[in-house]
Amino acid sequence: MLIKADLKDAKWVGTGKKDYPVVISSQFNAENIKSAVITVGCFGTFRLFVNGQKVTDELFLPLNTDFEERFNIEYSDEPYTDELSHRLYCPEFNITEFIKNGNNKLEFYLAPGFYEFYDYGTSKICWKINIIKNDNTEAFAVSDTDAVYSEFYVTEANMITGETHDFTKKNCVSHPVNVFEAPDTPMYIQDCPSDRLIRTIKPVYLVNNIYDAGEVFTGYPVIKSKKAQTIKIRYSELLNADGTLDEMHIYDQHTDYITDDKERILHPEFTWLCFRYFEVIGDCDVIECAVTHADVNVSSSFECSDEILNYVYKAYIRTQLANMHCGIPSDCPHTERRGYTGDGQLTCAASMMQLDAQKFYKKWIADIVDCQDKKTGHIQYTAPFVPSGGGPGGWGCAIVMVPYEYYKAYGDKSIFENTFDCMLKWFDYMDAHSENDLVTSDLPGVWCLGDWCAPTQNQLNKMNGMTIPQPFVNTYFFIKAMENFLDICDITGKTGYKEEIETKIAVKKNAIIKEYFNETNGDFADNEQGADAFAVDIGLGDDRTFDNIIKHYTKTKQYDTGIFGTDILTRILFEKDNADLAFSLLTSKEETSYYTQIMSGATTLLEYWNGVRSQCHPMFGAVTKYLFEYILGIRQVEKSAGYEKIVVAPACFDKLKFAKGKINTIKGEIAVDYTENKAIIEIPENVKAVFILRNITKELNSGKNIIEL
DSSP: OOOOOOOTOOOOOEEEEEOOEEEEEEEEEEEEEEEEEEEEEEEEEEEEETEEEOOOBBBBBBBBOOOSOOOOOTTTTTEEOOOOOOOOEEEEEOOOGGSSSSHHHHEEEEHHHHHTTTTTTTTTEEEEEEEETTTSSEEEEEETOOEEEOOOEEEETTTTEEEEEEEOOOOOOOOOOOEEOOOOOOOOEOOOOHHHHHEOOOOEOOOOTTTEEEEEEEEEEEEEOOHHHHHEEEEEEEBBBTSSBOOOGGGEEEEEEEEEESOOOOOOOSSOOOEEEEESSSOOOOEEEEEEEEEBBEEEEEEEEEEHHHHHHHHHHHHHHTTTTTTEEEEEETOOOOBBBBHHHHHHHHHHOOOOOOOHHHHHHHHEEEEBBBTTOOOOOSSSSSSBOOTTTTTTTTTHHHHHHHHHHOOOOOGGGTHHHHHHHHHHHHHHHHHHHHESSSTTTTBOOSOOTTTTTSSSGGGGGGSOHHHHHHHHHHHHHHHHHHHHHHHTTTTGGGGOOOOOHHHHHHHHHHHHHHHOOBBGGGGGGHHHHHHHHTTSSHHHHHHHHHHHHHHHEEEEOOOHHHHHHHHHHTTTTTHHHHHHHTTOOOSSHHHHHHHTOOOOHHHHHHHOOOSSOOOGGGGGIIIIIIIIIIIEEEEETSSSEEEOOOGGGGGEEEEEEEEEEEEEEEEEEEEESEEEEEEOOOOOEEETTEEEEEEEEEEOOOOOH
């Protein structure tokens, strides 16, 4: 349950100037303090100091949301008329240890953040300190017109590209703050992990001022300067053959430091960079690289005798964490940093399984709800909303898929309280954007996708290289979401909607059959880019359809699918007892494979199979869920949630010499470790579990179970 932030009587203050990092200072008097807690509301991003001491090691506050209403937004050269909801999360800090009797000084280092970058307005801030005195009486100190602002050494703070710090700047003049009307935005106490410094890396010097951190990550280098100079740092995911930074993978990321003759430790203050290699021009010491992302723990492990599968797991974890910042799961941590609903719904089950991400995704589900048009039920392509590309099906279905996967992971059906009606509104929207009962469009004139990033993406004779029909994919997601909604009706007890939804599903399935099914050979849409797998997953086709999948991929030995098709194809092969073929695709060494990423030296997952563009996109990592569900064999029983009932049924036992791993569920840790002749399985209390392998079926007890094979 979210707690409303109490900022009563606090004034919103700022400069009224755009792109202008400043220090806002205020003073308050305190005597006989027992405790003091400050609540901060900020449109922008801030760092807080009390009496010169940094209050928190949390970074890039506040969380990214759809902050408030924006005006004059254009999308595809047309005014954008969707009516969205808004919210702001307000961090709360216990500052008792920093308070002294007498006069106290607050300083807020305020920068534009996402708020200004996405053209909401100019950054502003307010705060309220709740004070309990030793006699248990209460007092308050709030932001007011007595606050002043001054410039400081950060002269550029771009949330996407980087920063400039100028320590030669001698401007300590204080100016009165401007006071702004309080925003009409619901405000809540933050209950989602912030970004923090997670770990450090010691980079290796190569040649020509180039350093290698050894992996693609998000964060920044920490350097030391001892003299007056200009230091310029640029960042890239890749190097050219001659050892210089690959300009195509810099994305304009930079930090510039104009220093004085004092010894200074330097790093960005208000943003992160995404890189592996960096070039340092200047006379300084490179101390370390700081890895920063949301403070979300890795709650899983996986290792087996196949190094390709090991790579996929490790690369996904690294990629997903690099894309968890400011409370949203992004597509990439450099060029866009947007919470794409397509990417996010695709990977959410893998993320919730392998990371301690419950609070993180609960927050993002609220963002998805906020980004639904109140008039039509349209779900945006990103949450929070930024004008972006996507499609009505694979992106819009996040309003159903993410809460549904959240419930399955955590067993918390309260997630449907604020999403159930949103799902129904989205169904109406999808019907309204159908022709001949196929979902054919989203918004007039807007780029409309079905699947994305198939290996033929760069063909010039097909639009964007996607050959699987967009209405086919979008209607598939409409059906899949409605099938999940039938479960949600049972979970919530709202079964009165089921008959209507079942009728809709039948109509949409018939439309797909009529338009795309080939009676002669059993294919859907010529089985382009995994089309038959989409159809089989929603119960369409006949025996030939699935046989065609087997024949096609047995012959090609590699994926030809986009971000959605890759996940769907892999899953239905496992589900329909064709684990050997699923395993062969995951471990393929053909051109379109995870193996080619290993051979390219990638440490994170790529946006495109062929490695062009971003080197840090999590979408193709959705398949890591099946490493746990089918390689280790840990699967929830149908209709189970929160891991109350599971089976442990390794599907690729004969393919591996060993496999071991664990997931830390809401019920506790489930661990599997098997070799060719023994399985050791650990089950937490209050979990019903059964082991199944060939002719062995054995009930598992809580604690350690040893099974001779």
